[in-house]
Amino acid sequence: MGGQRSGDELLVVGVSLTGKRQLVLANGKNGNRVLGSQSSFALNGEEHLGSNYDRCVFNEEKNFKLELQQSDDESLSGGDFNVRDLEVYLVKEWKIPAKSVATAQPWREVPLWNSPSLLSLQDYVSKYHPIEDTSVTNVNILLLGEVGAGKSSFFNTINSIFRGEITSRACAGSSKHSLTTTLRKYRVRDPSSGQYLNLRLCDMRGLEESEGVKTQDIALVLDGNIPEHYQFNPASHATPKSPGFKRDPELQDKVHTVAFVIDASTINVINTAVIHQMKEIQSLIIERGIPQVIYLTKLDKICTDIDNDVKQIFMSSACKQAVDTVADVIGVPRSHVFPVKNYEKESRLHTPIDILALSALRQTLVFADDYLED
Incomplete structure (x- = not known):
């Protein structure tokens, strides 16, 4: 029984x-x-x-x-x-997803969940160009987070939106250790123009207690020293003798915004060693004046209302609490925390999911311009 x-x-x-x-x-x-x-x-x-x-x-x-x-x-x-x-x-x-109590008022301004709103966001991202006073043609957005948080899935979601169908270019899924072992600088093509977007989503090995990427490697990625396809070694960090190492990187090679990708269902159980490494990484980011944001994923796992209807995300008390908690734990303003829903179990595109992802990406691009302007 x-x-x-x-x-x-x-x-x-x-x-x-x-x-x-x-x-x-x-x-x-x-x-x-x-x-x-x-x-x-x-x-x-x-x-x-x-x-x-x-x-x-x-x-x-x-x-x-x-x-x-x-x-x-x-x-x-x-x-x-x-x-x-x-x-x-x-x-x-046995963890039973809680049925969140809806807030009396939205805890953040609710977007219009319709096609014109989606097209406006797509238009902004597709026509985005870094500020003209720099030599940068593509901004680099570095995705950082624990293994399985949804870094590769976020890229797949953005790529799917512009392709018009569910895609899976980046290897994503559940695994004990990181499925991504190299530095990838993914570009997204806009089929309507045939051109690539002026941004690159940089994916790399996930953070974990024993087999994760070294903090020294992340510092080199931020500074543009490590080339694409570099194979990370959990036992040792890169050196100037590593293959393809860039001794004199240009602004184009550096990271212009860091996005921490965090699983909302694991906020309260993040490994202490991983939290410590995140703090070390934040120190490196702040020293370099790089903006940082948080993409908060898997909110449907903590709130059944969101699982049933993504549009309820800004009315969910569980989501609001997750945003507040992660902002306190990581140490960023709440306005820099963006709830997103990656494509995982879906077989076709959904407007609300697209709007959440593009809203997060749009604001990230604004912050990238702030960095380049300084």
């Missing part, structure tokens, strides 16, 4: 109707609770009846064997689903 209590984070599985004379319930909010032998507890899980061996028979060699007896609901459970004698032998963690 198994039981699940809505809203709690503990799942009781596999119970026996014989044995203990008192019932211990594991409850994620109230701790352990004991019911006496005279009490009963109505299970809300499922009942799976099998067979039991309950008769011992001796053969001619005076060795015994267990004879199989079939049991039914009536004989085993007394005809109802109320447990009077129960033994809990396994308790597993």
Whole structure:
């Protein structure tokens, strides 16, 4: 049998109707609770009846064997689903997505979820040019974050929007260690003009406790020393002797904005070592005067309302709390935190998802111009 209590984070599985004379319930909010032998507890899980061996028979060699007896609901459970004698032998963690309480007012200005709004954002991004007083023709946006946070998926989302269909140029998915092992500077082509956008989304090895990218390598990426397709080595950082190392990088080679990509469902359990490395990276970013933003992903995992309708994202109290939390943890203004929804389970494009991604990218380009102007 198994039981699940809505809203709690503990799942009781596999119970026996014989044995203990008192019932211990594991409850994620109230701790352990004991019911006496005279009490009963109505299970809300499922009942799976099998067979039991309950008769011992001796053969001619005076060795015994267990004879199989079939049991039914009536004989085993007394005809109802109320447990009077129960033994809990396994308790597993079970995270149940909370149904977020809608805020009375949107916690941020809500965009127009329609085609004209989407076309306006696409037009801005497709016609974007870095400020003319520099030699930069393409701004470099570096995507940084934990393994599995959605860095490669964000690029795939942007690429899909301009291609007009779901694409998967960058390798994305779930893995213990980073699927991206080299520095990639992805460009996006606009089919309507046949030209590439004047930006590059730079993807690299994810942050993790043991097999992640070295902070020294990130410093070299920021400064434009490391070439595209450089293979990161978790055991050692790049040096001037590394293949393709640029000793005198130009402004065009450097990073112009950093976007931390963070999984909203793991904010409270981010590894301490990863948080420490993020702080080290932030020090490098601030020293260089590079703007930083946060793309907050996987909000549909913390709020069922968003999972059902992405347009509810700015009415979700769970989303607002996630934005507030990540802004405090990472140390950036809340206005620099952009909730996004990457294409993951979808098989076709959706206007609200496109609007969220392009809104985040548009503001990132504005910040890149701020950096170039300084």
